[in-house]
Amino acid sequence: MIIELLATPLGHTVAALVAILAFLGLNGLVMVYMERKVCGFIQLRPGPFEVGPRGLLQPVADALKLVGKQLVTPQGADALLFWLAPFISFAPVAICFLPIPFGPIATGMNMNLGLLLILAFSGLNALSLVLAGWGSNNKYGLLGAARAVAQSVAYEVPLLLSVLAIAFQVGSLNLSTIVEGQKGILSWNLFYQPLAFVIYFISATAETNRAPFDLPEAESELTAGFHTEYSGMGFGIFFLAEYSYMIVVCAVATALFLGGYDGPFAPGIWWFLAKVFFLVLILMFFRWTFPRVRFDQLLNICWKWLIPLGLANLIATALVMKLVQ
Amino acid sequence: MSMKTIGQTIKSLWSLIVGLKITTVEFCRPQITVHFPRKEVTNLGTYRGHIDLVPLANDAQTPRCIMCGYCADTCPSGCISLKFHMTGEEVNPEQRRRLLLGLDVAVPRSGGKTPPPDKIERVLDKFDLNYNYCSLCGLCVQGCPVGSLAFSRDVYLVGRARQDFEFDLLGRLKSRAGTNSGKAAA
């Protein structure tokens, strides 16, 4: 009965969603641990060490602490928007995972416009940050939200341009098709479109609000930016969403540029996860290496460099594809 | 956009890669953190703990201190208080008064003044440190004429109340002499 249900498209999607949510929860714990360990190692300290063997239970303890805290709605806040924001931030993430091909079979939903779906739903994140900033009736929150909008709007353009270059090349917006086009390490798109990869990765760092582009939550300037007023799980959900978006952008990068689940010996899904977490590791290294950019620098990088380069890359790709045909 | 800006940009991009290289190297280096309860730090050569009395070379029970009072006077925070009494042969009340003022003792070989009684000894009764106010400036350690003060090396000093940081240094010296079976701990 259950197997029959799973075989229907709807059943498959529901099962995939459940699996994704479970994965996201687990992933949050793993990434918190990973981030703190990476940061510790870079600074020659051990990172979390005392809770559980080698500090493995630290993220669990952190999560319990967050769950146990009181949820405070600040005075004068718009309670509805304020509490809606974390969910608007987190809910689309689950959908973003659906079209990602983790393995030949492990794909939540094989759809033609998968890439478009991911880009569209990840765009909702900016909205949630605005709601959070606006709803919390706090100047830091509002400033963080304003920054988040400017940043998202700016960096979505080069992100799309670099993704489009791949779409032009492969002629499809279906992630599974794009992955299947890359068999063997030499046919990875990374080697055909290195510029697009660099542009994509920089824009993705900015889109996920990771340092050095973490202006919406810049601690030293804005306390905590848009989530200043959130306590307990309100903050926890934003946190989870941030880490989930990291996985989304790295998974898309893996599928687009690094051959997805392509790899010898081990089953595809392990290769996919290994590549994703390698990219996540690079993102973490960025965070602990580069100082935060200034706001004008942030927009300069985007409008003066990434967008012209992305456009040039796109035109060049289009020309080459036309000539090859 | 001139050639210069492009060159500048490439240079900046390169600096980003250099930065990543540095963090990667640090990432792979062994940690320097010492996991405290299981291990303790050893490189304490330059560590300044609270001050402690240094005993005589031949008598671990007695501090080198000659009770000049310099440290108590010079401490900018007034952390140090000491008390002593004198033993001496035939110290009459008049002499004792002058001794306490330090008239005779402070100026040795001062010509026509009354010589001090033959055997006068000062005995330290109390040497207290209020570590709460100490700024670890080191003036007392530096200025002690007989090197009777030194910084202790106790990194793991913990206390829950202000009283825990009021030390009886003389008592500490004595108990240290007791536990170390007379070995001088500098």
Ligand code: SF4
């Ligand atoms: S170190 Fe400085 S502050 Fe501390 S007791 Fe000595 S003179 Fe006073």
Ligand code: SF4
């Ligand atoms: S300066 Fe030295 S000798 Fe003088 S009272 Fe202080 S500890 Fe004793």
